[in-house]
Amino acid sequence: MSTSVTPAILARLRLAAQGILPTSTVPAPGPVDVVRSLTALQGQDFPGALWSIGLRAPGSTRASVEAAFNGGELVRSWPMRGTLHVTLAEDLGWILSLTAERMLKSLSTRHRQLEIAAQDVEQVRELALALLEQAGGRASRDQLFAAWEQAGQATKAQRGYHLLFLLCLQGSLVQGPINSAAGNGNSQFFINSGAWIKSPRTMDRGDALAELALRYFRGHGPATINDFQWWSKLTLKDIKTGLDGAAHGLETIECGGATHYLAPETAELLGGTVAGARSVLLLPGFDEYLLGYTDRSAALATEHANLTVPGGNGIFKATVVAGGRVAGTWRKAQGTAEKQRQRAGAVLPELFDGLTPNQDKALGKAAEAYAKFLGT
Numbered sequence: 001m002s003t004s005v006t007p008a009i010l011a012r013l014r015l016a017a018q019g020i021l022p023t024s025t026v027p028a029p030g031p032v033d034v035v036r037s038l039t040a041l042q043g044q045d046f047p048g049a050l051w052s053i054g055l056r057a058p059g060s061t062r063a064s065v066e067a068a069f070n071g072g073e074l075v076r077s078w079p080m081r082g083t084l085h086v087t088l089a090e091d092l093g094w095i096l097s098l099t100a101e102r103m104l105k106s107l108s109t110r111h112r113q114l115e116i117a118a119q120d121v122e123q124v125r126e127l128a129l130a131l132l133e134q135a136g137g138r139a140s141r142d143q144l145f146a147a148w149e150q151a152g153q154a155t156k157a158q159r160g161y162h163l164l165f166l167l168c169l170q171g172s173l174v175q176g177p178i179n180s181a182a183g184n185g186n187s188q189f190f191i192n193s194g195a196w197i198k199s200p201r202t203m204d205r206g207d208a209l210a211e212l213a214l215r216y217f218r219g220h221g222p223a224t225i226n227d228f229q230w231w232s233k234l235t236l237k238d239i240k241t242g243l244d245g246a247a248h249g250l251e252t253i254e255c256g257g258a259t260h261y262l263a264p265e266t267a268e269l270l271g272g273t274v275a276g277a278r279s280v281l282l283l284p285g286f287d288e289y290l291l292g293y294t295d296r297s298a299a300l301a302t303e304h305a306n307l308t309v310p311g312g313n314g315i316f317k318a319t320v321v322a323g324g325r326v327a328g329t330w331r332k333a334q335g336t337a338e339k340q341r342q343r344a345g346a347v348l349p350e351l352f353d354g355l356t357p358n359q360d361k362a363l364g365k366a367a368e369a370y371a372k373f374l375g376t
Helices: 007-017 031-038 046-055 062-070 089-106 108-113 118-134 141-150 159-169 205-220 225-232 236-249 264-271 302-308 335-340 357-374
Strands: 074-080 083-088 173-178 188-192 251-255 258-262 280-283 319-322 325-331 348-351
Touching (some): 007 205, 007 251, 007 258, 046 062, 046 280, 046 357, 062 074, 074 089, 083 089, 089 108, 089 159, 089 173, 089 205, 108 159, 118 141, 118 159, 118 188, 141 159, 159 173, 205 225, 205 258, 225 236, 251 264, 258 264, 280 357
Antiparallel strands (some): 074 083, 074 173, 173 188, 251 258, 319 325, 325 348
16 A cells, blocks of 8 residues: 655655755756756746756756757757757657657647648748758747748748747757847757757657656656646556556655655655755746646645736746745846845745745745856
């Protein structure tokens, strides 16, 4: 019979599995190690994604995380749910081999509305690859759109976005090096995937399903099959195949009557006091700690959901997490008065309730760590 845990313990086990809590790991994980452990992490807010990686790699800076993109180890694309994620360059192809077809089918109606046909995709692909060859291997989104518009391919009303999405989904383009000259370094150049990704991993479908299941539950567990289905958007048949292949490397616990899968080393934490009860953390919006699951109740109270995701519109604010529970949100200060209340010159917390003196001290340290990551 599986061990049964409370939601509070479940939340702290997830903090540990995701590498968010400080550990005694030697050497400390670097940016590539972090992304490998999570397999894919939400990346539509690029500065937030950089901090998602940085807070799990103690001692890293924004510059060191960016270096992993500039060096070709990390990339950003649309491997799951039609949403931007960061992955290892070597992992992107085999993940897309599992997910791309379902994403294409789900957007077929939208693409007909935008009058995107197969011949349009082929034309913009040829134009994009030709532009990259002429431009030294990299081009901005605006440069690609300008080339397409000049050739008669409209990019307004999200048509250009969907053309880019399709080229990335089909493995022609990927977002790689940082475009430091544009948007305060918050954007990336598009590049030729085949030329940029030097050593893509290849697997047959069964092995790929098993690897995705194993790595999701190891990096996110305790998590349920429903969580994995939401995260990956695989069919239940594929999930069963993957879990059958991965089960030997996982253990189970119960919470709220549901079976949760997790890594054996995470389960071992139940032999003592599960750390994190006194932790205060600053997570970016869209962090995997919330976005990695369909059931977020262990970390986010119902009464705080609308404060974290206003209007339920899918836009997740950056969060203050105390003891594994979302205790508030945070943002950059605007204006003189707010800047006077900012912590470490970088963080303006907006708490749902008060913090204890010790928690407030921990919040100050978290703000200092974020400021140090930014280099401020």
